[in-house]
Amino acid sequence: MTDQALTPAQLEELRQLLLARRADLQDQMVQNLANLEPARKTAASVSQDDNARLANQMREVDTRLTALDVDELGRIDRALERMADGSYGLCGECGCAIPFERLKAEPMTQHCVACKSRWEEKQGLRT
Template sequence: MSDALTADQLKELKDLLLTRRKELQDEMEQNLANLAPAERTSSVSQDESARLKNLTREVDSRLTNLDAADLTRIDRALEAMDEGTYGLCDECGCHIPFERLKIEPMTQHCVACKSRWEQKQAARA
C-alpha cells in the first residue's frame, strides 16, 4: 500500500490550508488596524493610555509577525501541492502521514525529523 496522498485527501488538506490562510489574513488585517493610533479615553490618565497603547501595539505587531510566518508556510505548502511534492518530509523525503497533515497541514517534516529538530533546540537552550 502506498503512503502517497489520494486526490480526496489532497483536496481536503488544500481546503484546510485555504481556510486557515483566510483566517490569518483577517487576523492580520485586524492587528494592523489595532496598530493605528487610538483615540484617548478620558477615563484613564495620559500616561496609562500611552503605556496601554504601546503594549497593545507591541502585542499586535508580534501577532502579525507570527501570522505572516504562518502565511508563508501555508503558501509554501500550496506551492508544494502544485509541484507534486506536498506531503514529503523536507529532511528525509518520506511520506508524512495524512493524519499528521490534517492536524498541521503546513508541516514540512515527519514526526521523527521534527522530534530530532526539537531535541537539538532543547539541547541548545
C-alpha cells in the first residue's frame, strides 16, 4: 500500500473539477428533460408521421442521456462523500493511493490503474 496522500491544494482542485462537472451535468439534464416534454400539435402535413417518428427518436435519446447523467451524478456525489470522510484517492480494491494525475483525468475513479486493468481483463474489455 502506497501512502502518497493528496495535498490540500490537490484535493481542492479535484473537488472543484467534480463540482464543475456536476453543474454541467445538471444543466444538460435540464435541457434533456425539457426536450422530453410533449411536442405541441402542429397543422396537419404530409410528413406528420415522419415528424412524430423523429420526435420519438429524439425523446428516446434524451431519456438515455438523462439516465447516463444521473449515473454520473451519483458517481460524483460518492466521490465528494469520500472526500468528506477521508477515503478519497485510495483504491477501493487494494487500498493504495491513486496518483493525482489519474484522479485529475478521472476524478470519480475508485481504482488504481492496476486494479482497473485487472477488472477490465476479467470483463473481457481488454485483450
